[in-house]
Amino acid sequence: MMQKVFTRPRTLKDCPTHYCPGCGHGIAHRLIAEVIDELGIRGKTIGIAPVGCAVLAYDYFDVDMIEVAHGRAPAVATGMKRTNPEKIIFSYQGDGDLAAIGTAEIIHAAHRAEQFTVVFINNAVFGMTGGQMAPTTMLGQITATTPEGRRADGQGYPLQVSELLAILPGAIYIERCALASPSHIRKAKAALKHAFELQVKGAKGLSFVELLSPCPTYWRLSPADAMLWIQNEMTKVFPLGRLKG
């Protein structure tokens, strides 16, 4: 008799995504959906889509979803979680959304020890608008707005958001993982699960998982080389591991 051993998580819709080949969003979506299924929290979870490539996340996650202004997800999440402490709230934000325009919102959400979960996708570039420099862009990295490669002089250094947040007492769990190989992805899943579990348990503070994620399109690399670039280059500036909690 045939036995089904692998299937789509209940929380992920059965539809094609608009993501580019080799993009990390699909992996991240699946991991989050698996975690929601495994914790049995689909019926009380509300997700927040960012502005960026994942703006249509509400078309892929089969949970109640909201789409919000660029960078403001942590403020929206605050309004939701404070008025609905029994719900599970997560925001899903890219590096333009969270590390550029939304820095105030994420820092103050952590600072107030808000009790929701943030999934931060760091792919070192603005994807949706056409591959411009992000705060997390690597030095020397060529983007649409750093045609000669990013220079520290005038364009700044890659912004390490997890390290910034880790000094705040209100951030209780911060971990940086990578979507760069099967073993990395397994670790990312464990980190996401821990973050959601903390919220389910009512832990008193922000749980935050940063995922280094491939963008082959705007890195001008093949999907396989993009994975290697995360492992060999990005992790030098964005070291993997648990920063807090």
Add this chain to the structure above:
Amino acid sequence: MCGNEAMAESAIQAGLDAYFGYPITPQNEVTAYMSKRMAEEGRVFIQSESELAAINMVFGASATGKRAMTSSSSPGISLMQEGISYLAGAELPSVIVNVMRGGPGLGNIAPSQGDYFQAVKGGGHGDYHCIVFGPSGVQEFVDIMPLAFDLADLYRIPVIILADGILGQMMEPIVISKKPRPKLPPKDWVLTGAEGRKQNIVRSLWLADGAVEQHNYDLQAKYRQIEKKEIRCEQYKVEDADIIVVAYGIAARIVRGAVEKARRQGIKAGLIRPITLWPFPSEQISKTADELRIFLVVEMSCGQMVEDVRLAIAGKAPVVFWGRPGGGVPTVEQVFEKTRELTIKPNKKK
């Protein structure tokens, strides 16, 4: 109780679940009062890191079906415009109180009506309207709050209360009505987790071909309904008036004094006071307009509502503007003088 506190208490009694705000003068009494009273009621109060955050906290709370509000003053309301546009686009009920001060820029902290255009004509990006109220006394400020929440819920729309520094600070005896409120449609669109039902989505993004165009037509159809049903306006001694003064908010209070004085001196003056600034009482104003009357619009600005009055009158009568911007408060004497000046009939001169 000052106007700011009275309004806050009225909002609490109207079932406010969550208040989000950032300190700014002249509305600081609201944040202080809310911090104490919302805690007593076991409801949510957050002093946010910015007005941007405050309006987005309102966005989040409202999306889950809660009654949420924020308050601020002019510069802070400017910061909220992004959020207000998103609230309008996502059709989220919300109440925003603007205790206006002098501008532009940091301006001053004196009372003003300089934000009429911003509130009534949009403020943020896109084709949208908020319902806008302009209360002219503390009791009306108080009475409008439950109505504002009801209309916000009924039409799924942001409601703005345009107050000003005087209204926020002045003290008057008030009564908070205990009358039962009308029954509102169930909020079946809210985000509660998709237990036992299909996913709900709250958004202002519509990427499919023609979808935003259709969304705009739907919004406009809703706005036409609101224009039909929700205009509120007071007319005072208008029937026989030779001069009709149009004013809203605290300016209307001053104008009323001037109208009384003019009447005592034999000048037939009247007052039209829009209570809703959007939808604007264009028809009510238009009906009173004929060539034998003159209209004087008095505002604490360089003339903003006057444009809507002119549109309403459409050339049927002369419209004159007089106002004081940037924290200048008109006196009864000044408005009376202007009224007198405009009603001196040249043919009576010897």
